[in-house]
Amino acid sequence: MQLKIATWNINSVRLRADLVCRFLDRWQPDILCLQETKCPEGLFPSVLFAARGYPHIAERGQAGYHGTAILSRLPIAEIASRQFCGKDDARHIAIRLAGDGLPWVHSLYVPAGGDLPDPALNPKFAHKIAFLDEMRSWLGNGLQDNAPHILTGDFNVAPLEHDVWSHRQLLKVVSHTPIETERLVAIMEGRSWHDVMRAHVPHTDKLYTWWSYRARDWVASDRGRRLDHIWLDSFYRRRRTALEVVRETRGWERSSDHVPVVVTLDL
DNA sequence: ATGGTAGCATAGCTA
Numbered sequence: 001m002q003l004k005i006a007t008w009n010i011n012s013v014r015l016r017a018d019l020v021c022r023f024l025d026r027w028q029p030d031i032l033c034l035q036e037t038k039c040p041e042g043l044f045p046s047v048l049f050a051a052r053g054y055p056h057i058a059e060r061g062q063a064g065y066h067g068t069a070i071l072s073r074l075p076i077a078e079i080a081s082r083q084f085c086g087k088d089d090a091r092h093i094a095i096r097l098a099g100d101g102l103p104w105v106h107s108l109y110v111p112a113g114g115d116l117p118d119p120a121l122n123p124k125f126a127h128k129i130a131f132l133d134e135m136r137s138w139l140g141n142g143l144q145d146n147a148p149h150i151l152t153g154d155f156n157v158a159p160l161e162h163d164v165w166s167h168r169q170l171l172k173v174v175s176h177t178p179i180e181t182e183r184l185v186a187i188m189e190g191r192s193w194h195d196v197m198r199a200h201v202p203h204t205d206k207l208y209t210w211w212s213y214r215a216r217d218w219v220a221s222d223r224g225r226r227l228d229h230i231w232l233d234s235f236y237r238r239r240r241t242a243l244e245v246v247r248e249t250r251g252w253e254r255s256s257d258h259v260p261v262v263v264t265l266d267l
Numbered sequence: 268a269t270g271g272t273a274g275c276a277t278a279g280c281t282a
Contacts, residue, residue: 011282012274036282038275064275065282112282124281156282213272213282257273257282 001267004029005105007152007228008249009210009258013037013069017045019252024052027246027262030073031095033107033152036256037067044069060090068093068107068153080104082138085130096147102267103233104144108153110135117177125174128156132183140190148233150265151193154258155229159184160198162206163226175225192234196263197226200243210258211250218250230263240266 006029010016013034024032032054037044039061046057049071058079059069067090077098084091094106111131114124143149159181161167170176188195201207208224215221232241242264250259 015274036274064280114281214270216271254273 002264003031003103003267004262004264005031005033005150005152005230006260006262007033007035007107007230008260009035009109009154009228009256011036011038011256011258013039013067014043014045016254016256017048019249019255021048021052022252023246023249023260024049024054024071027244027260029262031105032071033105034069034071035067035107035109035154037061037069038064039067058093058095060093062090066090066109068109070095070105070107072097074098080144084134085127101147103148103150106149106151106153108151108155110154110156112156113174113180115174117172117174117179128174129179129183132157132180132187136183136187136190139187139193148235150233150236151229151231152261153229154227155184156227157181157184158225158227159188160203160226162204163208165206165208165223165225170225175227188231192237193231194234194237196230196232196241197243197245197261199241207245209245209261213257228258228261230261232265236265
């Protein structure tokens with residue numbers, strides 16, 4: 001059995017519901033994890049996605065900000081959601097697929113952290129650091145172990161040198177500062193998470209999932225960052241996988257500034 | 268060094 005899993009920071013699921021449908025129709029993932037749905041619970045366009053073959057939906061939303069969801073073709077056995085930093089921000093939802101040995105799949109949205117990379121001066125950055133620290137203990141030993149885990153989402157950190165268009169110029173830019181990248185690497189190593197994207201793309205090659213809206217011409221400047229990730233439990237490390245970063249959607253009219261990451265996994 | 272764009276609590280916040 002193959003499992004095709006996609007993650008996409010959609011930056012408003014209601015505004016871009018048609019783009020989600022277009023993506024589902026063409027890429028046909030079994031599971032789509034969404035972040036930044038910006039959609040209060042109850043207003044999620046579930047009917048639209050159910051009609052496309054994704055009737056199994058888990059969502060956690062709030063007005064205006066954040067919001068995560070998971071659309072699935074396969075039945076869901078369990079839904080879980082975690083609170084971070086004592087806030088009720090909608091930044092995480094997870095499903096366990098119904099069936100023996102099938103995994104938990106997580107959709108996670110890490111705080112962006114504001115502009116100034118100093119936790120003493122910028123509360124949003126302090127929140128991001130606290131969030132990453134909490135992630136470390138949660139992902140290290142706080143996960144339910146009744147099934148393997150697949151972690152996806154917008155982690156808002158580009159950990160490796162070639163996860164950004166200019167390592168040197170971004171070392172003091174939030175998303176690529178050592179205080180963040182060292183934490184993300186430590187989280188990954190804490191449970192031997194498998195960075196499946198980088199297993200397919202050499203560390204010396206550029207790899208991005210996000211391009212700013214503020215660029216005059218995002219294609220020409222190509223100043224991207226790899227903010228979105230899919231990590232597999234070490235349980236799956238030796239499995240055959242395939243990867244696609246769907247850069248094409250960034251060029252769709254009124255699209256998200258993030259693009260989908262799609263991983264196919266032999267279960 | 269600065270400002271650039273986008274979305275939603277439509278006005279100032281977040282990204």
